Amino acid sequence: MSRAVPRIVFTPGEPAGIGPDLAVKLAQRDFAAEIIAVADAHLLQQRATQLNLNLVCESADLTATPRPQRAGTLKILPVQLATTAECGTLNVANSHYVLNTLTRAANCCLQGHADAMVTGPVHKGIINDAGIHFTGHTEYLAALSKCETVVMMLMAKNLRVALVTTHLPLRAVPDAITATQLEAVLRILQRDLCAQLGIAHPRILVCGLNPHAGEGGHLGHEDDEIVIPVLTKLRNEGFQLTGPVPADTAFIPKRLAANDVVLAMYHDQGLPVLKYAGFGEAINMTLGLPFIRTSVDHGTALELAGTGLADESSLIAALETAIYAAGQRHHE
Numbered sequence: 001m002s003r004a005v006p007r008i009v010f011t012p013g014e015p016a017g018i019g020p021d022l023a024v025k026l027a028q029r030d031f032a033a034e035i036i037a038v039a040d041a042h043l044l045q046q047r048a049t050q051l052n053l054n055l056v057c058e059s060a061d062l063t064a065t066p067r068p069q070r071a072g073t074l075k076i077l078p079v080q081l082a083t084t085a086e087c088g089t090l091n092v093a094n095s096h097y098v099l100n101t102l103t104r105a106a107n108c109c110l111q112g113h114a115d116a117m118v119t120g121p122v123h124k125g126i127i128n129d130a131g132i133h134f135t136g137h138t139e140y141l142a143a144l145s146k147c148e149t150v151v152m153m154l155m156a157k158n159l160r161v162a163l164v165t166t167h168l169p170l171r172a173v174p175d176a177i178t179a180t181q182l183e184a185v186l187r188i189l190q191r192d193l194c195a196q197l198g199i200a201h202p203r204i205l206v207c208g209l210n211p212h213a214g215e216g217g218h219l220g221h222e223d224d225e226i227v228i229p230v231l232t233k234l235r236n237e238g239f240q241l242t243g244p245v246p247a248d249t250a251f252i253p254k255r256l257a258a259n260d261v262v263l264a265m266y267h268d269q270g271l272p273v274l275k276y277a278g279f280g281e282a283i284n285m286t287l288g289l290p291f292i293r294t295s296v297d298h299g300t301a302l303e304l305a306g307t308g309l310a311d312e313s314s315l316i317a318a319l320e321t322a323i324y325a326a327g328q329r330h331h332e
Contacts, residue, residue: 006033006115006326007066008319009077009105013120015040015085015094017300018310020047022120025312026319027055027074033323034066036114037074038105040081040097044074050087050306062113079104087306090123095130098122102137106144109291116292116322117141120315121300135167137295138286149184150288151192153261154271154297155321156278160261161270162189162287173266174222177209182230186263190239192287193260196325205250205259206231206243207269213244280311283318285325292325294318 010026012019023037024047037044041057048055060075079101082093108114119137127134134140142150153162164185165176186204193202206227208214214223227244235241242259249255250262251273264270274282275297282297296314304310 003066003115005066005068006323007036007062007113008033008116008118008322008326009036009038009108009114010118010319011098011101011105011120012037012039012044013101014090014098014123014126014300014302015043015081016088016090016305017121017123017302018305019120019300020044020085021051021305021308021310022296022312022315023074024048024051024053024055025310026315027069028053028071029069029316030071031069031319031323033069033115033319033326034075035069035319036060036077036108038077038079038101038108041076041078043081043085044076047087047306051308062108077104077108088302090126090302092126092130095127095132098127099132099134099140102140103144106141106291109293110145114291115326116294118315118318118322119293119295121296121298123300123302137284137293138166141286141289141293145289145291147288147290149181149188150286151185151188153189153285153287154274154282155285156274156282156297159256159274159277161274162261162263163265163267163270164263165266167267170266170268174209174220177222177226177265179226179230182227183234186230186234186239186241188288189261189263196285196287196292196328198328199260201240202261203240203259204242204261204263205245205255206241206263207247207250207265208244209265211248212246281313281317283314283321285321292322294322294325 012023056073057076193199208223210220214220231241284295286293
């Protein structure tokens with residue numbers, strides 16, 4: 001991108017949850033980027049009133065030169081709610097609204113109008129209750145962008161954890177970890193750690209799939225037959241890879257200090273450790289998309305919507321990471 005000031009599009013997510021609260025709270029700060037909320041402006045104004053915070057909504061102009069975010073204002077790309085959103089009360093009627101905001105924001109990035117996309121929390125259950133198959137942001141944006149493989153990576157403090165598989169039932173995980181899939185994930189991880197986070201020579205620690213990384217075949221053959229050959233191939237190309245290591249010792253401080261990222265084989269192998277390390281302050285980053293995407297690490301917190309108690313720390317971290325990553329791409 002040639003813009004000196006990056007343009008970031010933000011989707012607040014589920015309208016009955018804390019996403020609109022977070023949008024209003026971020027609007028109270030200055031940022032070194034233009035922030036555009038893709039949302040219903042009336043919803044945000046209504047939530048600002050509930051929170052007793054000032055908010056001036058301005059129409060976004062994607063053809064204009066981006067200007068840094070100034071506290072008290074928020075640029076809006078309008079998407080209209082299907083029906084009024086009530087704090088804490090899910091409504092299937094607004095499920096398409098949520099997906100429409102994601103689609104519009106992603107298209108802004110795909111068409112070159114924005115440098116990055118930041119997403120607030122959605123409620124998967126209510127979207128599926130509306131008859132829409134939805135497993136998560138990661139899969140939705142991959143399909144929209146026509147990407148066969150993307151990588152979910154979460155970050156908290158100095159810890160980064162990426163995943164080979166994402167939202168799958170546990171019994172489906174071994175079949176999904178093929179040599180082709182693992183190699184594709186490692187190539188994306190290597191490329192985007194460099195391109196988006198400025199890590200010139202990423203050091204990647206790879207967890208084994210099975211306990212004790214298979215114990216030489218006594219606890220499963222996948223690590224010997226799939227993981228090790230892929231790692232050997234990529235090491236010969238210059239990748240800095242350690243593993244496969246048993247997941248129960250992958251996160252000891254000495255190993256973490258010697259690596260830039262841990263690659264876990266499935267969702268609940270790696271993310272419990274990361275969320276213990278920094279829940280509420282962690283962020284999610286999708287690698288492999290043709291644009292930068294970061295997200296909060298928490299849910300919709302329906303019970304907190306409209307109360308003013310929602311913590312915006314994860315959103316601020318996601319925005320700051322997106323701004324940094326946009327700057328890395330600008331200097332490539």
